[in-house]
Amino acid sequence: MPGKTTTVSIPKPLFDKIKRLCEGTGFNSVSSYVTYVMRQVLSDTGPEKKDNPLSPDEEEKIKRRLRSLGYL
Amino acid sequence: MARFFVLGLDGVPPELLFEKWSSELPNIRGLMERGAYAGLDSTIPPASIIAWSSFASGRDASELGIYSYTRRNPETGRTELVNSTDVRADLIWDILSKKGMRSIVLFVPLTFPAKKINGIMVTDFLTPGIDSNCCYPAELKEYIKTLGNMELFFDVAGFTEYKGLEPGLLLQNAYKMTEMHVSLIKHLLQTEKYDFFMAVLLGTDRVQHMLWKYFDKQHRHYEDSKLSGELLDFYRFIDRKVGEILALLDSDTTVIMASDHGMKGTEGKINLNDWLVDNGYLVLKDSSRREVEENRKKGRQTKLVFEGIDFSMTRAYSIGAYHARIFINSRARSPEGILDERQRLELIGELKSRLSRLRSDTGRALDTKFFLAKDIYKSASSRECPDMIVYFDNLVWSSNPDLGNSSLYSWKTAVGADCAGHAPKGFFIISGRGIKPAGRIGDVDIHSITPTILSMMGINVPGLEGKRIKIVEAD
Numbered sequence: 001m002p003g004k005t006t007t008v009s010i011p012k013p014l015f016d017k018i019k020r021l022c023e024g025t026g027f028n029s030v031s032s033y034v035t036y037v038m039r040q041v042l043s044d045t046g047p048e049k050k051d052n053p054l055s056p057d058e059e060e061k062i063k064r065r066l067r068s069l070g071y072l
Numbered sequence: 073m074a075r076f077f078v079l080g081l082d083g084v085p086p087e088l089l090f091e092k093w094s095s096e097l098p099n100i101r102g103l104m105e106r107g108a109y110a111g112l113d114s115t116i117p118p119a120s121i122i123a124w125s126s127f128a129s130g131r132d133a134s135e136l137g138i139y140s141y142t143r144r145n146p147e148t149g150r151t152e153l154v155n156s157t158d159v160r161a162d163l164i165w166d167i168l169s170k171k172g173m174r175s176i177v178l179f180v181p182l183t184f185p186a187k188k189i190n191g192i193m194v195t196d197f198l199t200p201g202i203d204s205n206c207c208y209p210a211e212l213k214e215y216i217k218t219l220g221n222m223e224l225f226f227d228v229a230g231f232t233e234y235k236g237l238e239p240g241l242l243l244q245n246a247y248k249m250t251e252m253h254v255s256l257i258k259h260l261l262q263t264e265k266y267d268f269f270m271a272v273l274l275g276t277d278r279v280q281h282m283l284w285k286y287f288d289k290q291h292r293h294y295e296d297s298k299l300s301g302e303l304l305d306f307y308r309f310i311d312r313k314v315g316e317i318l319a320l321l322d323s324d325t326t327v328i329m330a331s332d333h334g335m336k337g338t339e340g341k342i343n344l345n346d347w348l349v350d351n352g353y354l355v356l357k358d359s360s361r362r363e364v365e366e367n368r369k370k371g372r373q374t375k376l377v378f379e380g381i382d383f384s385m386t387r388a389y390s391i392g393a394y395h396a397r398i399f400i401n402s403r404a405r406s407p408e409g410i411l412d413e414r415q416r417l418e419l420i421g422e423l424k425s426r427l428s429r430l431r432s433d434t435g436r437a438l439d440t441k442f443f444l445a446k447d448i449y450k451s452a453s454s455r456e457c458p459d460m461i462v463y464f465d466n467l468v469w470s471s472n473p474d475l476g477n478s479s480l481y482s483w484k485t486a487v488g489a490d491c492a493g494h495a496p497k498g499f500f501i502i503s504g505r506g507i508k509p510a511g512r513i514g515d516v517d518i519h520s521i522t523p524t525i526l527s528m529m530g531i532n533v534p535g536l537e538g539k540r541i542k543i544v545e546a547d
Contacts, residue, residue: 053157053185053205061200062153065227068234070393070490071141072375 074506074528077321078270078328080180081310082120083277085334086111086499090512093307099315100501103329107503108510108543113517116448117395117461118333118494121154121182123518124272127332128180130522130536131161134449134457138182140392143456144378151378155198156183164522165189167533168268176260178271179253191266194256197227197274215259219252228278235282235490239299242282246275247309254313261320268525279306280335284492291337293491326528327504330521334495341472341482342430342464344390345376349475355385364476373474383408387419394493396471397458398423405455420444420460427462433481438465467493502543516541
């Protein structure tokens with residue numbers, strides 16, 4: 001059974017462009033293509049970063065070391 | 073079940089280990105003779121935190137999400153440090169922990185803050201001190217504190233000016249740091265069980281950066297001095313320590329020794345951001361331009377910070393010492409971007425063409441290498457991913473990102489001078505259980521190490537198949 005889906009709005013010209021792109025590919029609908037692309041994009045940004053695990057003092061110490069090594 | 077011990081020697085090039093000084097290093101040579109050895113193709117760029125993370129995961133920079141020591145926060149636009157929580161891929165000890173196998177992980181770059189693993193972790197040179205989250209389990213700190221000077225435990229220069237450190241003191245500190253690290257390795261080998269043990273010794277990198285010109289007679293700035301034999305002496309010391317460690321391993325262990333990248337003498341630095349400013353590609357905000365001018369009058373360089381860039385006018389900027397990471401200010405990268413995709417591609421071509429014509433200060437043609445992100449990374453669309461990486465003269469010339477120099481060339485950065493930089497070729501040795509003597513084999517890819525180890529342990533990880541090194545295994 002497919003998972004739950006919802007609707008988002010995109011400009012009509014963009015929809016038409018994607019529809020043309022999908023023709024002759026393994027994507028049977030604009031929705032499946034957009035879902036695929038969005039998954040690619042979101043996997044690229046990774047999970048949301050948690051709060052900074054470094055205290056300001058720790059961060060400053062590491063920055064000093066990196067500056068002394070010439071990396072900052 | 074195969075058990076692995078991996079010893080990393082940061083920045084050690086195959087030319088010194090396998091050729092020039094091989095006869096001086098009996099313990100490492102013995103390991104080579106009993107197994108197989110090779111040059112190791114590092115990551116692009118050959119920066120330690122990327123290279124060791126790729127070594128320990130089989131993943132490239134884009135899969136790890138790590139391109140540099142810092143990243144630009146997409147929301148605030150400010151520079152922030154990367155740390156172990158930014159790594160997006162599983163490292164080998166994460167994979168082994170899930171399988172119930174025990175790892176001991178010491179000093180591997182980009183492991184701070186320490187993670188809870190099935191085993192033991194002590195973090196790397198990006199650790200702010202022994203009182204931080206540097207050990208798992210934390211109780212191990214009490215033992216570490218008995219080893220000596222904690223100011224030098226994580227790096228040779230504490231938090232002082234590494235490149236300003238007098239070479240004699242640098243060496244002294246490198247010996248002390250390495251002694252402490254090897255003591256901890258030996259202690260854990262004698263007291264703990266493990267399936268996978270990996271430790272990285274940093275001293276070789278730190279010493280080579282500053283002492284290269286004293287031993288390498290081909291170096292442009294060669295100096296014959298009492299320091300000329302010191303690098304070889306440090307290698308002999310490392311070899312003795314390797315001997316002490318190997319004596320504690322049993323015959324059921326497969327041993328790997330490797331570096332993350334090599335090292336080569338450098339001639340000088342090309343002031344790339346100054347060049348980008350002078351040629352209208354990089355535009356600074358007024359306040360930043362005034363600061364650069366004031367510092368220039370005092371003979372000082374100025375660090376480029378994101379906050380100082382006028383993104384409404386800038387087309388390209390560069391980050392990174394040694395190698396240059398060039399970012400095109402495109403709309404795809406940032407909401408402040410000003411170039412569309414066609415303009416981005418045109419600008420890459422234009423920069424490549426103009427930078428390839430830059431010559432050395434003496435007029436020598438440079439063997440400059442260009443790497444486009446889409447050609448070297450699996451997933452090059454991240455906003456943190458540079459558009460192009462440049463090795464001036466294949467890294468014989470470094471890139472200097474600092475602003476306000478008096479010419480295209482400089483001999484030091486804002487923090488001091490060194491005389492060697494990272495080279496793309498490191499070394500790899502595998503020996504011990506399961507390995508037949510095979511002599512020198514073809515160069516191996518740094519991304520193939522973890523898949524090889526996992527495969528020899530009988531573990532299959534999706535996405536890592538097919539990357540295994542062809543080694544002659546014993547029956």
